[in-house]
Amino acid sequence: MYRSTCDGSKGNEMCSLSMDVKKIKPIEIYSFLDPICPECWGLEPITKKLAIEYGEYLSIRTLLGINLNESNKSLDKKLQSIQWGKTANLTGMSCDDQVLRDSPPSPWKAIIAVKAAELQGRLAGQRFLRILQEKLFLAKQDINDEEILLACAKAAQLDLNEFQKDLDSNGPIKAFQCDRKIISEMEVIDIPTLVFFNVKSDEEGIKISGRYPYSVYVQILTEMLGNPPSPKSPPDMVSFLKDYHFIATKELAVVYDLEEAEAERELKKLQLKQIVEAVPVKYGTFWRYIGD
Numbered sequence: 001m002y003r004s005t006c007d008g009s010k011g012n013e014m015c016s017l018s019m020d021v022k023k024i025k026p027i028e029i030y031s032f033l034d035p036i037c038p039e040c041w042g043l044e045p046i047t048k049k050l051a052i053e054y055g056e057y058l059s060i061r062t063l064l065g066i067n068l069n070e071s072n073k074s075l076d077k078k079l080q081s082i083q084w085g086k087t088a089n090l091t092g093m094s095c096d097d098q099v100l101r102d103s104p105p106s107p108w109k110a111i112i113a114v115k116a117a118e119l120q121g122r123l124a125g126q127r128f129l130r131i132l133q134e135k136l137f138l139a140k141q142d143i144n145d146e147e148i149l150l151a152c153a154k155a156a157q158l159d160l161n162e163f164q165k166d167l168d169s170n171g172p173i174k175a176f177q178c179d180r181k182i183i184s185e186m187e188v189i190d191i192p193t194l195v196f197f198n199v200k201s202d203e204e205g206i207k208i209s210g211r212y213p214y215s216v217y218v219q220i221l222t223e224m225l226g227n228p229p230s231p232k233s234p235p236d237m238v239s240f241l242k243d244y245h246f247i248a249t250k251e252l253a254v255v256y257d258l259e260e261a262e263a264e265r266e267l268k269k270l271q272l273k274q275i276v277e278a279v280p281v282k283y284g285t286f287w288r289y290i291g292d
Contacts, residue, residue: 027058035110037067042091045254053231092250094283115172
């Protein structure tokens, strides 16, 4: 099976077709996202749980595209606002539609910034993307502002000099061109989309567009592996909060198989112990780890 890959390392940004020779983790998930798409933001609880429970079986690679519905300037802002509100209520991941009325974000600046962060490593790019989404969806900050992007880079513990230099270079643009090439080759039309590949098989990957119950993703993983994988238990809640630092009630509920009301009760207990602090947002509550 051919897989489109991009080498985003500095001095060697190029796209090529190659055979995937990974042997450590049998499943690779290509996660196609748009940084300013609330549906993509709403996938966060699911991808967290997948990584925690089945991280020994899979790796997740983020590729960036454009959600045409979100970036279509002709789409009525009132309609977009309604869509954002529905998404927030359904996913438990708050997204403040005031952003649309104040200063509609551009996906291009965000995408280039994420690709610049990824030049410092895949995990660095993931940290930066998460913080960027928090700034947009929760804090209503202008992610087209370079000062905001630098603040995101600092919070993601990036090398700020390198990030600023990369932001002004052609490297992130070429890296995004690679993502677009893969999107075209895999015929990804909708964002978000996850494509599951078994790296030891020549069979085509399984593509799933949109957001589904967690059990659907586990079923796909089981089919691709040929037998049910053994889920790893999540860490204790304090360790989870320390690792991720800033999470929604919904994220903890999904990871620990709790109802949101149960998750909130557990978090309030930790709040009384001064391990977390509550951060109320437009839809629900996020929690910041303050234990250290």
